[in-house]
Amino acid sequence: MDRYDIAIIGAGAAGLSVAAIGAAFGLKVVLIERGAMGGDCLNYGCVPSKAMLAAGHAAAAARDAGRFGVRTGPVTVDWAAMRAHVRGAIAAIAPNDSIARFQGMGVEVIQAAAHFTAPDEIEAGTRRLRFRRCVIAAGSAAVVPDLPGLSGLPFLTNETLFELESPPEHLLILGGGPIGIEMAQAHARLGCAVTVIEAAESIMGREDPEAVAALRTALARDGVAFIEGVAATGAEPDGEGVALLLADGSRIAGSHLLLALGRAPRLAGLDLPAAGVEASKRGVAVGRDLRSRSNRRIWASGDIADPAGIGPRAFTHVASQHAGIIVQSMFFRLPARLSYAALPRVTYCDPELAQIGLTEAEARAEGRCAEVLRWPLGENDRAVAEGIEAGIVKLVVDARARLVGATVLAPRAGDWAGIFGLMIARGHKLSALAQLVLPYPSLPEAAKRAAGEYYGPRLLRPAIKRLVAWLMRLP
Numbered sequence: 001m002d003r004y005d006i007a008i009i010g011a012g013a014a015g016l017s018v019a020a021i022g023a024a025f026g027l028k029v030v031l032i033e034r035g036a037m038g039g040d041c042l043n044y045g046c047v048p049s050k051a052m053l054a055a056g057h058a059a060a061a062a063r064d065a066g067r068f069g070v071r072t073g074p075v076t077v078d079w080a081a082m083r084a085h086v087r088g089a090i091a092a093i094a095p096n097d098s099i100a101r102f103q104g105m106g107v108e109v110i111q112a113a114a115h116f117t118a119p120d121e122i123e124a125g126t127r128r129l130r131f132r133r134c135v136i137a138a139g140s141a142a143v144v145p146d147l148p149g150l151s152g153l154p155f156l157t158n159e160t161l162f163e164l165e166s167p168p169e170h171l172l173i174l175g176g177g178p179i180g181i182e183m184a185q186a187h188a189r190l191g192c193a194v195t196v197i198e199a200a201e202s203i204m205g206r207e208d209p210e211a212v213a214a215l216r217t218a219l220a221r222d223g224v225a226f227i228e229g230v231a232a233t234g235a236e237p238d239g240e241g242v243a244l245l246l247a248d249g250s251r252i253a254g255s256h257l258l259l260a261l262g263r264a265p266r267l268a269g270l271d272l273p274a275a276g277v278e279a280s281k282r283g284v285a286v287g288r289d290l291r292s293r294s295n296r297r298i299w300a301s302g303d304i305a306d307p308a309g310i311g312p313r314a315f316t317h318v319a320s321q322h323a324g325i326i327v328q329s330m331f332f333r334l335p336a337r338l339s340y341a342a343l344p345r346v347t348y349c350d351p352e353l354a355q356i357g358l359t360e361a362e363a364r365a366e367g368r369c370a371e372v373l374r375w376p377l378g379e380n381d382r383a384v385a386e387g388i389e390a391g392i393v394k395l396v397v398d399a400r401a402r403l404v405g406a407t408v409l410a411p412r413a414g415d416w417a418g419i420f421g422l423m424i425a426r427g428h429k430l431s432a433l434a435q436l437v438l439p440y441p442s443l444p445e446a447a448k449r450a451a452g453e454y455y456g457p458r459l460l461r462p463a464i465k466r467l468v469a470w471l472m473r474l475p
């Protein structure tokens with residue numbers, strides 16, 4: 001039986017990060033992947049979705065060019081060329097995640113499905129291996145609901161959506177979270193009819209309602225239709241397409257149905273009981289150091305990890321954050337405590353919705369919202385120059401004027417998320433942002449103006465004005 005310092009199950013964002021670091025430290029690492037190297041992010045998630053959104057944004061910009069005095073002919077979408085662009089983006093990034101690259105680093109890669117046979121043993125294809133340490137990084141898959149009539153229908157998930165050879169005439173999207181909303185805008189801008197059906201009161205229910213309202217308006221302008229606050233109760237065929245039966249008694253038919261109802265950890269087939277690893281339907285139960293409490297040889301990382309008290313998060317940047325925690329807790333045996341206090345998340349629509357740290361509602365629930373500062377993008381010179389109408393910056397501060405959360409709805413809002421993450425993680429006060437010199441004209445100046453809203457009223461109090469007047473009279 002082959003022996004390894006670290007065995008890693010899954011070569012997605014989470015598994016690849018740990019494998020690369022383990023090999024760099026000179027450890028004997030084996031990486032086991034049953035599907036495509038790079039996992040969801042590269043093949044069925046972040047990369048194809050952002051590539052498709054880019055095509056949609058290009059179409060929208062061309063249609064919108066007239067308001068800048070730029071005339072174009074009618075805008076048409078060449079679906080095959082759009083798909084070639086999506087495939088090209090995946091192909092351009094794939095070498096970073098390839099078997100060849102990881103073998104070059106000294107990682108042994110096994111292409112097979114892995115399952116545990118003992119607390120320190122794995123079987124992968126014809127191979128049996130023993131490990132000192134193991135990282136379960138098997139990711140998550142789209143939730144398929146137990147909806148009467150659905151199982152016999154040709155529904156789409158993120159694993160099949162990007163393979164469509166022609167544009168869906170009318171795409172029904174069940175679920176108005178980030179996957180549903182990003183794909184709604186991409187398809188609408190590429191010329192498809194799109195209806196989003198969301199069971200909760202509002203799409204993007206975790207996000208700031210003020211920002212969501214503006215985003216909803218922007219998507220409606222692209223032609224996306226919304227049915228909110230109504231659950232689907234069944235599905236049935238409708239000619240060549242699919243129809244959903246809704247709880248209010250109505251029925252909506254479309255040519256295609258995309259399921260975007262959240263993610264479920266890929267636990268099936270791992271045989272976790274053989275290794276004595278505890279898990280639930282949320283994922284592999286681990287501490288804030290990402291280590292299993294029931295098998296101290298095993299850690300979990302990425303979408304499949306369910307850290308006690310804070311739960312799973314399905315983001316590629318969380319997978320790399322997890323790798324950092326595993327380096328501390330596994331490699332160096334240092335105390336490590338995962339925190340999502342400064343975590344960014346971005347929905348890559350136009351405009352983008354970025355949330356860093358707590359939303360206003362979350363901060364209020366935690367008793368950490370002393371004040372909320374706002375600045376509308378409509379009052380930012382760069383936004384005016386570029387004809388950007390929708391957008392807002394909201395900053396949430398605690399009683400000591402420290403930033404605890406930021407909401408930004410703006411084009412490329414994700415690109416300026418880092419500044420807020422740094423401030424929250426370091427406990428910086430709002431004065432750090434208010435004093436920052438930013439280039440003019442730039443959209444992030446709106447954040448500085450929001451911070452200025454905190455200090456303005458405090459600085460311009462009558463007593464301070466009197467003091468200034470008195471100082472001015474001094475020789």
Ligand SMILES: Cc1cc2nc3c(=O)[nH]c(=O)nc-3n(C[C@H](O)[C@H](O)[C@H](O)COP(=O)(O)OP(=O)(O)OC[C@H]3O[C@@H](n4cnc5c(N)ncnc54)[C@H](O)[C@@H]3O)c2cc1C
Pocket residue numbers: 009010011012013014015032033034035036037038039040041042044045046047049050112113114115137138139140158179266269270301302303304313314315316317318319348
């Ligand atoms: C449509 C979509 C868009 C997204 N967009 C973004 C985005 O813009 N930004 C962002 O941060 N996140 C985004 N995400 C989330 C992001 O893709 C995931 O958080 C990330 O891919 C998780 O990485 P992972 O390594 O945990 O899991 P995965 O990428 O799922 O990798 C797990 C790997 O394990 C393999 N595996 C599973 N079981 C076994 C087994 N028994 N044996 C061997 N191999 C196994 C799987 O084949 C898979 O390759 C998006 C997700 C989707 C679906």
Ligand SMILES: NC(=O)c1ccc[n+]([C@@H]2O[C@H](COP(=O)([O-])OP(=O)(O)OC[C@H]3O[C@@H](n4cnc5c(N)ncnc54)[C@H](O)[C@@H]3O)[C@@H](O)[C@H]2O)c1
Pocket residue numbers: 145174175176177178179180182197198199200203204205230231232260261262263313314315345346347348
């Ligand atoms: N830009 C990004 O970073 C990005 C993009 C896409 C996905 N992701 C990650 O992937 C995860 C999964 O995304 P998602 O959008 O599938 O899930 P989600 O859990 O974020 O949203 C699912 C939505 O479906 C709704 N829903 C649930 N059951 C329903 C039903 N029966 N009928 C109608 N609506 C129903 C929920 O209320 C929710 O609004 C995200 O949470 C995120 O972590 C990230």
